[in-house]
Amino acid sequence: MSTPLTGAARLEARFAMRKAQNQAAFIAYIMGGDPDVKSAQNLLDGLPDAGADVIELGLPFTDPMADGPAIQAAALRALNAGVRTKDVLAMAAKFRKKDVTTPLIVMGYYNPIHHMGCEAFTTACIESGVDGAIIVDLPPEEDAPLRAAFDGAGLALIRLATPTTDDQRLPTVVAGTSGFVYYVSVAGITGALVPDADPVERAVRRIRNASGLPVAVGFGIKTEEKAAQIARVADGVVVGSAIVDAMAQNGVEHALELTRHLSNAVHTAREEAAQ
Amino acid sequence: MSKAPQQDIWPDARGRFGEFGGRYVAETLMPLILELEGAWDEARNDPAFTAQMDGFLRDYVGRPSVLYHAERLSEEFGGAKIWLKRDELNHTGSHKINNCLGQVLLAKRMGKTRIIAETGAGQHGVATATLAARFGLPCVVFMGATDIERQQPNVFRMKLLGAEVVPVTSGTGTLKDAMNEALRDWVTHVDETFYVIGTAAGPHPYPHMVRTFQSVIGREARAQILEREGRLPDACVACIGGGSNAIGLFHAFVPDENVRLIGVEAAGKGIETGKHAASLKGGAPGVLHGNRTYLLQDKDGQITDAHSISAGLDYPGIGPEHAYLNDIGRAEYVSATDKEALDMFQLCAKLEGIIPALEPAHALARVADLARELGPKGLIIMNMCGRGDKDVFAVAGHLGVEI
Structure with a gap:
């Protein structure tokens, strides 16, 4: 058997696999260490069987400026349980021992990474089997130090495109990005406004043309119906707040059950539309 | 706004003061920050803007x-x-009004129709609400719940001035949390809103703009x-x-x-x-x-x-x-x-x-x-x-x- 892919290549392989099946990929976001490391590890380890193609593992931060109440509360629960960046990376390492095919990326804010140092963070990502990162408050204008370290290591630094990213700016956003582009479906915070499929479809086409990469869509997608709508027009669908809420209210099994429903809706959306 | 070259070399084009400053914001806000930077560059080089500032500083602020x-x-x-x-x-x-005047005049110039601000002691909130009232703009002020407790007179003043005061309970309910909430509001109301930041911090061009006004x-x-x-x-x-x-x-x-x-x-x-x-x-x-x-x-x-x-x-x-x-x-x-x-x-x-x-x-x-x-x-x-x-x-x- 050949050596398993890592980094940006592992992400690209998963999107390519779904594309070959004419399916969108389902991307599940959970907060690392929420409400404690043990429960969060159980959830993380169960996500591939529940149909998650890609996993976004949140790094808790005290000041999550782009997040709505669900993810703010999740970060606070993790921090109050004493969870720090290194603990979340340790969760990733444990996960990777059992699963070498599911791409795993971390998502968070820049200060903990800046504090650790971009090189040290990159090394820690490689050692933990993390394939990439989305850093919310690190626009292209400021991401050179982390980008240099990630590029050298074959990790994907995934950029965000948003409804405010116009044609003039789009080339800056997609330049040098790898893995996929994350399209923020609405101008707002996570888990708040619900996107319409039509403008999302136009944006996805525009970003796909400009980047040549798969485009995953997130923010505000909570129901199977909405996930399926977006799956018909995008290469990937991200759900975060809804899973985080399910975990908070009813625990691991309930969050995995929701993930099964959402991933099934995403994977079958196009064949249902064709019928 | 006179020129004294030695202290005006910072910030550089990337908004840096040496190794400090910059623009670390979510992508949704980045185009807005760039739009603001353009408008600010234009305004500060426009004698009409300076004259308008000077007039209000003298007759309204009392300078x-x-x-x-x-x-x-x-x-x-x-x-x-x-x-x-x-x-x-x-x-x-307080000194806060020097800056609020500049930013609200800039907001008007940019055609923005809604003002938001964060406040700690309430002085910046009061100054922003004052200028919003003077120029007929709706104003929302984010204020930590802890600060609301200890600054009741200013909370009442803001309300008298027609502003909506939104209590922020996240985090410690103080200034930093109010700023997080103001950023969340801005990211949600990108077209019409001008965020009046109260101190010489935040993404470029705010530190430069606030310094210039102060x-x-x-x-x-x-x-x-x-x-x-x-x-x-x-x-x-x-x-x-x-x-x-x-x-x-x-x-x-x-x-x-x-x-x-x-x-x-x-x-x-x-x-x-x-x-x-x-x-x-x-x-x-x-x-x-x-x-x-x-x-x-x-x-x-x-x-x-x-x-x-x-x-x-x-x-x-x-x-x-x-x-x-x-x-x-x-x-x-x-x-x-x-x-x-x-x-x-x-x-x-x-x-x-x-x-x-x-x-x-x-x-x-x-x-x-x-x-x-x-x-x-x-x-x-x-x-x-x-x-x-x-x-x-x-x-x-x-x-x-x-x-």
């Missing part, structure tokens, strides 16, 4: 503010001659002291939370190498206790609220809580230009405790008939030491950046008095 020789404080401290730059006499009672303080003070004393002061002293009143006073004096620039951070219960708001003396470089600067943080880069008796200084960061002036050694940064501020609050009231805000009361504690150090030939300018009416209830509480 120039006077420079006052605090004879009895000078006598009490037994050393240098102390001059107070009376920015607490401005309309709305630098009227130092320009006036410099001309006034030359007129009254025939020479420059030995030191300029100001309190620092984010640092807008301090950078406003310092800016005109930066090229005057013999003038010491001294910023006074809030030491809370004492820097050694960990319960303080002294980002420079008790923090490390990091990234928060759009800029790289000194921050209070733990070893994982999580932001730690600031503590100060003064809501206006209760912030875990500092403007990036202060971080830079500190690192190059052009300005000195010291601190004063809650207790020192309370003592000075009462002393200034009794000796000068001026009730200072708790924020400048911190600066006064270090002015006392410095006056003794400089001796009778010394000259000090301190920025009396706000009046203490808003603090009367809180101070009564601390002194065990029921009112």
